[in-house]
Amino acid sequence: MLVLAISDAHIPSRAIDIPSKFKKLLSIPDKISHVALLGNSTQSPEFLNFLQTVSPNISIVRGEFDKSSIIIDTHESNGGSGNYEEKNIPLVAVIKEGDFRIGCCNGYTVVPKSDPLSLLALARQLDVDIMLWGGTHNVEAYTLEEKFFVNPGSCTGAFSADWPILNDSISNNITDIETNKKDSATESDDITQSEDGSEQLENNKPDTKDEEQEQEDKNATLEEESLNEEDISISEVEISGSNVPSFCLLDIQGSTCTLYIYMFIDGEVKVDKVVYKKPTDE
């Protein structure tokens, strides 16, 4: 059973569409049994219609820019007589697939935002094994307290008003689950792990920054005020403060969940795989 986790499209306010290569990947009918739409993706009827073709089972949760209800045009998906149905969008939803209970939320009402402990409390409240959330535009996957946390990022790489992510390497975000599982029945371990990640990040960053700075200082002294905006190239990721477009597929077989992370990097789709097994009782 495949569950598609997709979030923060922000179409049309911040993005035109998802990458066409994503569309191609997802346009295989009857492959995906459930879509978890994790917020900020309901402003575009066109995009919703596309998701309808991916799977008619869509669980939508509300992001900050979703209205409290949406109108669905049942006409296009069913070839019916142009019926428009109004549906409320909840803050959280719980679905069951295989042996897993899966919680979905956008997380814009989770404080502090994207905080692992807060998410853990929510997972406990909802009694779920897998917690899908969104809102950060930044793909993430980790286990904590034997629960699996997945954020599929933004499927369009849309602008994010959060603090910009300075590092665009994804590997820091996805902690190696396999090694994690062995010695991480504890949340404190997890925190140190992710701290390690950010430490590396911080170590790398200042160096390159300094170099650039020096370079620019030199330029400035050599050619006075000659450095113009056009001399500086800014990558899309820097502007959007978001990560590359991404989404996740959860392949659920009994008590095993294989997570596939799809990322759109430099015009190509890259896939990462992570396996999570539901801990057996006792």
Next chain:
Amino acid sequence: MSYSESVEQAISNIKQQTVLMQRSLNNRKLMDALKFTSAMLTELRNPRLQPKQYYELYIQIFDSLTILSAYLVENHSNGHHLADLYELVQYAGNVVPRLYLMITVGTSYLKIPESPREEILKDMIEMCRGVQNPIRGLFLRYYLSQRTKQLLLPGDDKDAIEFNSQFIITNFIEMNKLWVRLQHQGQLRERDQRTKERKELQILVGSQLVRLSQVVDDNLELYKVEILPILLEQIVQCRDVVCQEYLYDVICQVFPDEFHLKTLDSLLDTSLQLNTEVSVTKIILTLINRLNGYIERIQQNNENKETNGDESKSENVPKDTFERFWKHLLKLNEERPDLSVQELSGIILSIMNLSLTWYPNNIENLDQLFDLVSQKCKDFGEEKIDDSESFMVDLLTAQNLEIVKDFSVYYFNLITQCGSFQTLLSLQSSQSQMEVLTTIINSFLDRIMSVNLKQTEDHNESPLLIISKTQLERFLAILEPMITLKNTIKGNDEGDETIKREFTLSRYQEKLAKICHFLIQRLDKSVFKTIESEIELLLMIKNAFHKGGKNIRYTYPAIIANFWRMIRKCSIYKKRIIKKETYYDNLMKQIFKYISRCISDMFNNCGNSSMDIIYKLNLQNAALADQLSLVDISYDFFSEAFGVFEESLSDSKTQFQALIYMAQTLQKTRSLYKENYYNSLIVRTTLHGSKLLKKQDQCRAVYVCSHLWWATEISSIGEEEGETTDFFREGKRVLECLQRSLRAADSRMDNVESCELMVEILNVCLYYFVHGDEQNTHVGVSYINGLIELIKNNLKSLRLEEEQRLSEIDATNKDSNDGTLGQTYNKNQYVMGLDGTYIKLGNVNNSSSANTDFMIKDMKINDMIQVPIMHFNRTCEYILNQRDIDNRFKTVVL
């Protein structure tokens, strides 16, 4: 001799006579053979035959006559001199058999080298005049033409060719006359039948032109001076629609396309003189297709030469072809004011096709064409245009033109360079306009999403780049009908219809929002070098969208998002170009002001349904400004948000969610500490939380607000739990919030919900417990233990209630109840969500988003009781697990 009654009889008679003829020939009895032949030819005299039947007989007879002809040629030198025979057959009784025999003998004679060819040919064609019945005459002349195919004057000298072509032309003219005359035979009511028959026979006439083109070969001079004028004269003179349409088409098809190019003017002029019923569109279309074939071939050749490194000169493309068509078009438009817009647009579409094929980069031509149609549309007035929608859409979108390989580039050029395109579009009905605009916008969006445009740019191509303000203005002018599109049905109308209209409207507005991103992305960076220039253009788009009135609720968020991107660019420039720091600070402030203007436009125009979005846009701006240390701006956006919250968000559910979002945003701010901004904002938030309408909302809002006094790490700015020492943290206030929250939970009358709230508070307490010791967080073991005790007591009374109910059930249903509560129920069926709604586990096959529609009244009280109990159990389990890692948890008493 007479002919048979039926076709079958005729065929068998022909077969029979053929056999007899062959037998006579074998016995060298030529006279007998001719007699049988004559008998067989009599069948062709039958006036009742349909063209198809006649053709059948003709084929049979043709074959038989071929046998005879072969015999004649063989025996020319031994006994039967063909000159004599030619005389002899003149004595056959009936004219049809006589002429067939004459042609057979005559053409056999032509095969003999020393025969007087010219004389014979002239004589034969002269004699053919003897048959004036259309069908019989046509076939007879067709026979003549078939028989003489290889036997006209030999050689390539001028005279021979001229003679041959004259021979064919004469035959053609006569055939054409017969063919046209057929129309006027018989009764008037059989006219359609006649037309049908004529269409069946047209190939006979057309074949003459095919023959002619073979004779003319590549002799342009001859064609231009001697042949075409005569042909055209015939076509014009006959004034017959079927004839004119068919023959014009055949001329276009059979003669080389270079010829048409050289004789274009006379071809076009002639088309003006045709019967008004003739479809001019069709004629022009055929001609243009031929000419396009020509140019494509030349281009192909030129390309091949280039790739092969051939030095020989590339052929030039004549420059005036469009001009000539254009002049023709003007004449046509003048002389035929009766032409409908539909017909005219058909012709214009063809000429567009020509222009795009011949001069792909010439947009002016198209501009002229669109201008002409616009004039025509204006002349005809509005009502007529409505009928013509679909072809107008075809004309404007050019979707059927195969020559357009990349529509995005085509439309882009039209929009940016072709003013009358917009004029014409603006004359159409709203529905057509939307259709056209949607097609256009989609082509851009598809292009930008599917191809990596950057890659093509590297190859020195830079399509779809906006290089001037004027170009952008034109884009916006084109889009205006979509921008100002109204939801025509005003309030209070039938719900379904309103929703439907709104839905359609939103789809168009979605396109606009997307095209805004497209336009900003496609600004030519070599022209618009600075952020300032980009801002100016974005403001142009904003002002255009402003005309949409209420529609800006769909389009402004896209404008704002683009402003945000510019702000972030500024912040990056600011870091890199140190000398201009203040410049960029001011620029960013300016952009925030523009955004603020956008938001207040939305506030003033969009009504209540957009307040939630406006509120959140304010908060996101506040967050962005905070990240850039633009403290006052950030504060201002926060206070704007409060204003919206206090005055415009009335629904309690919306208020609750909005307030939590405020808390989430504030919790991530870092620059507001100065001037006590942060403190006043968080106090205000908490206060609002404690004043929410419902107790459960109060409770949740306040425990969420406790986080406002407990900053957590933001790793992307280098903060780290345990390392960073200057986090904003006030444990005392945290505890106060939790206590206040607990009071609210306690005063909630619904005891199930009250319990659940307490369990939630317990979880928040555990959050702080993990985060530090009591001296920091003020949330210590004793407080937690007290809370657990309280929860246990409350749960006990809940269970009491449940047991009573269970025993009631047991009274009727004596199932075993071993004392463990809730085992007879599905324990995990319900949980409580973030906002206090009960959530039922979504069924896989049944979209779980439906669970909001699920009603509490459908729930059994026992199911409800399980919610806090199970949540508490899970929390206890968590505490137990934590004992392995953190010794402090061992002090928590369960």
